Amino acid sequence: MRPITLSGNMPRSFYRGAGRIDRFRGDPPKADPYHPEDWIGSVTARAGAAPAGLSTLPDGRSLAEAIAADPERWLGPEHVAAHGADPAILVKLLDAGERLPLHVHPDRAFARTHLASPYGKTEAWIIVDAAPDAAVHLGFARDVAPEELAGWVGGQRVAEMLAATNRVPVRPGDAVVCPAGVPHAIGEGILLVEIQEPTDFSLLLEWEGYDIEPEAGHLGLGFDQALGCVDRASWDAGRIEDLRRTRRAGRGVRPGVDRLFPEAADAFFAAERLRPDPYGVLDPAFSVVVVVEGAGTLESAHAEPVDVRAGHTLLVPYASGECVLRGEVTAIRCRPPV
Structure with a gap:
C-alpha cells in the first residue's frame, strides 16, 4: 500500500479561522471563515453531526470503511490486537482566527462512566505558526472550589475564569501536551497540528460571543454533572513545564527522527x-x-x-x-x- 496524499476535510465549526490552513495548503481562500479545522485521516465524526469530520479517500471510500475491510494491512496486527479496527487517534490542523473559548475534555474514566466511550480526550499541540504575542491558556494557576467554578460558568464571568488560568506563550516548533480534564483555550493567531484521542467531547466553560448555544456545551449531561470532569487543582509553573519539556532520549530515535x-x-x-x-x-x-x-x-x-x-x-x-x-x-x- 502506498502513502496517500489527502485533500482537506474541514467541517464547519462555531469559531473562526483566519485562512491559515488554506494558505498553508496553497488552496484558494474560503469565503466562510467558520472552517478552522482540517480533520486528517479521520474515522471520528463531529459530535451530533455525522458524517461531518469523516475522511474520504481518493477512491471515494470513507477511511472508516477501508480500515474495517482490511484492518491489519491498515493498522498492523499488534495494533488490531490492542485496539481493534480503530486507529485510536484523531489528527487535525487547527487555525485559531480568534481565541477559542475556555473548555475541558473528559478523561477516560469519566467518558466510560458517563459517555459510554473507552476514550476521553487528552490532546497535544505542535505549533506550526504563531503571532509574536501568541499564547495558550492551560490549567488553573490556583485551586478552584466547585462552587466558584459553577458560579463562573453559570454567570459567564469569563474575565475571572481566564485570570485564574496560566497564560503560556508559544512559538513555532513548540510541542505541548494538554491532559484530559485541564481547562484550556488556544489563543488567536496560532496554526497548529493537534493529535488527540478519537472523540469530539468538549465541555464549554465559555460560550458567550460564539456561534453556539450553552446546551451544546455540557456533553448532554447538564452542567452540574459535566463540571465533575474539570481538573480544578493548581497547575503551577513546574507542572506546566512538564507538559512542554523536551522528551528524555527523544533525539535521534531513528535516522532523521526526533x-x-x-x-x-x-x-x-x-x-x-x-x-x-x-x-x-x-x-x-x-x-x-x-x-x-x-x-x-x-x-x-x-x-x-x-x-x-x-x-x-x-x-x-x-x-x-x-x-x-x-x-x-x-x-x-x-x-x-x-
Whole structure:
C-alpha cells in the first residue's frame, strides 16, 4: 500500500479561522471563515453531526470503511490486537482566527462512566505558526472550589475564569501536551497540528460571543454533572513545564527522527519531528504525516515514491512498510501509542 496524499476535510465549526490552513495548503481562500479545522485521516465524526469530520479517500471510500475491510494491512496486527479496527487517534490542523473559548475534555474514566466511550480526550499541540504575542491558556494557576467554578460558568464571568488560568506563550516548533480534564483555550493567531484521542467531547466553560448555544456545551449531561470532569487543582509553573519539556532520549530515535512530547503522552498517542539528515526513517505503522516546510519525497517499501511539499497531509498505512523521507523538508508524524 502506498502513502496517500489527502485533500482537506474541514467541517464547519462555531469559531473562526483566519485562512491559515488554506494558505498553508496553497488552496484558494474560503469565503466562510467558520472552517478552522482540517480533520486528517479521520474515522471520528463531529459530535451530533455525522458524517461531518469523516475522511474520504481518493477512491471515494470513507477511511472508516477501508480500515474495517482490511484492518491489519491498515493498522498492523499488534495494533488490531490492542485496539481493534480503530486507529485510536484523531489528527487535525487547527487555525485559531480568534481565541477559542475556555473548555475541558473528559478523561477516560469519566467518558466510560458517563459517555459510554473507552476514550476521553487528552490532546497535544505542535505549533506550526504563531503571532509574536501568541499564547495558550492551560490549567488553573490556583485551586478552584466547585462552587466558584459553577458560579463562573453559570454567570459567564469569563474575565475571572481566564485570570485564574496560566497564560503560556508559544512559538513555532513548540510541542505541548494538554491532559484530559485541564481547562484550556488556544489563543488567536496560532496554526497548529493537534493529535488527540478519537472523540469530539468538549465541555464549554465559555460560550458567550460564539456561534453556539450553552446546551451544546455540557456533553448532554447538564452542567452540574459535566463540571465533575474539570481538573480544578493548581497547575503551577513546574507542572506546566512538564507538559512542554523536551522528551528524555527523544533525539535521534531513528535516522532523521526526533520523538516529541514527554512520557505523559505515551498512553494516548505519539508524534515525531522528521528532518532528513540526509534521510528520515519511518518504521512500519499507521500514521498521519503533515509536511510543514520544504519539499522532498516519501519512499515506501512497496510502491513508487510520493512527492511531498509544505502543506501536504499524508496517510501512511502499516502495509506501506518502512518508509524513507528525503529532501530539504520538515514534517510531523502522528501515530497511535507505541
